[in-house]
Amino acid sequence: MKDGVNRQILLVEKPAGKLGPQHFRMSEAPIPEPRDGEALLRVRYISLDAANRAWMHGATYRAAVEANTVMAGGGVAEVVSSKAAGLAPGDIVFGDTGWQDYATVPARHLSKLPKIEPMTYLLSVYGIAGLTAYFGLLDVGKPKAGETVVVSAAAGSVGSIVGQIARIKGCRSIGIAGGKDKCAWLTSELGFDAAVDYKDGAVFKALKAAAPDGIDVYFDNVGGDILEACLAQMNNHGRIACCGAISQYDGAPSATGPRGVPGLIVVKRLVMQGFIVMDYMERRNEALRDLQSWVATGKLKVQEDVIEGLENTPKALIGLLAGENRGKRMIKV
Numbered sequence: 001m002k003d004g005v006n007r008q009i010l011l012v013e014k015p016a017g018k019l020g021p022q023h024f025r026m027s028e029a030p031i032p033e034p035r036d037g038e039a040l041l042r043v044r045y046i047s048l049d050a051a052n053r054a055w056m057h058g059a060t061y062r063a064a065v066e067a068n069t070v071m072a073g074g075g076v077a078e079v080v081s082s083k084a085a086g087l088a089p090g091d092i093v094f095g096d097t098g099w100q101d102y103a104t105v106p107a108r109h110l111s112k113l114p115k116i117e118p119m120t121y122l123l124s125v126y127g128i129a130g131l132t133a134y135f136g137l138l139d140v141g142k143p144k145a146g147e148t149v150v151v152s153a154a155a156g157s158v159g160s161i162v163g164q165i166a167r168i169k170g171c172r173s174i175g176i177a178g179g180k181d182k183c184a185w186l187t188s189e190l191g192f193d194a195a196v197d198y199k200d201g202a203v204f205k206a207l208k209a210a211a212p213d214g215i216d217v218y219f220d221n222v223g224g225d226i227l228e229a230c231l232a233q234m235n236n237h238g239r240i241a242c243c244g245a246i247s248q249y250d251g252a253p254s255a256t257g258p259r260g261v262p263g264l265i266v267v268k269r270l271v272m273q274g275f276i277v278m279d280y281m282e283r284r285n286e287a288l289r290d291l292q293s294w295v296a297t298g299k300l301k302v303q304e305d306v307i308e309g310l311e312n313t314p315k316a317l318i319g320l321l322a323g324e325n326r327g328k329r330m331i332k333v
């Protein structure tokens with residue numbers, strides 16, 4: 001890092017197909033000055049999320065990312081200077097810092113965070129990933145002890161926590177992930193009861209073997225064919241928590257939706273509900289109390305995948321979409 005310089009990674013072109021390194025460019029700008037109501041932040045860790053790719057398609061729960069702008073992304077940062085009440089140098093915050101060394105952000109768009117070690121937990125288990133897993137599973141999925149919970153992208157940041165919380169709540173926990181090694185890791189290290197390798201082909205059959213009594217809660221991170229296979233094996237009155245649709249992010253979305261919508265939802269009296277974690281922020285402390293106690297007692301294992309260097313951010317996101325990561329991937333800036 002050079003003195004007085006703000007390195008930034010720009011999205012130079014919105015991808016029509018798969019995301020590649022050619023869609024990004026590193027650039028340099030002066031370190032910005034905060035305006036009234038803003039803080040100048042030194043970015044410490046940048047969160048890599050499958051959703052970064054989805055934002056390139058258009059506006060969602062947030063504005064679309066546009067070409068020739070600093071790539072958007074959540075980050076944990078330290079306040080360097082502040083023209084905002086309630087924020088002082090040294091404070092640690094979370095916000096959309098973007099992929100850069102420094103950012104000026106209005107204080108109203110920042111959450112002040114406690115100073116904990118390791119700081120990376122503020123992006124993983126105590127950050128968006130942990131809160132999404134907690135509220136999506138417990139508030140939307142509503143699992144009861146003894147039920148079968150299935151989660152896709154199970155070795156990823158949200159999924160790895162969902163499956164472990166399901167176990168903590170006394171459920172049978174089944175993960176769907178890509179590759180034998182990831183599946184073995186889910187059962188041997190994270191305590192999942194079973195894991196299904198969707199890259200092995202026969203997902204429907206493997207899922208049937210792993211969940212012989214059917215599925216009561218499906219936590220859907222991926223959509224597409226995996227959602228279709230789960231829908232067909234849901235038990236009556238089951239719940240599907242729609243968290244994301246990774247299978248549709250990196251390229252053009254599939255032309256046809258999963259079969260079974262709405263037919264199977266009607267016959268099986270299913271509840272299929274989408275959610276956005278931001279809607280739960282007022283209840284954040286409730287989740288943090290549980291998550292902290294589970295981590296402290298060793299019931300919840302935290303898996304992180306930290307990559308050094310701002311310049312590696314594009315490659316790290318492209319790799320995440322291809323399934324390189326286990327647990328929460330982030331960049332140490």
Ligand SMILES: NC(=O)c1ccc[n+]([C@@H]2O[C@H](COP(=O)([O-])OP(=O)(O)OC[C@H]3O[C@@H](n4cnc5c(N)ncnc54)[C@H](OP(=O)(O)O)[C@@H]3O)[C@@H](O)[C@H]2O)c1
Pocket residue numbers: 048049050051128129132153154155156157158159176177178179182221222226242243244245246247248275276277278320321322323324325326327328329
């Ligand atoms: N609703 C909300 O408020 C909210 C908040 C945060 C995240 N999300 C969503 O939650 C989901 C999980 O996010 P995350 O941050 O935990 O991602 P992540 O698991 O860290 O990374 C993505 C993983 O998805 C898997 N994957 C990639 N392409 C796939 C495909 N075509 N089919 C099946 N799996 C595929 C890959 O693992 P494999 O090796 O297993 O393929 C990859 O490691 C995403 O859909 C995200 O958008 C929603």
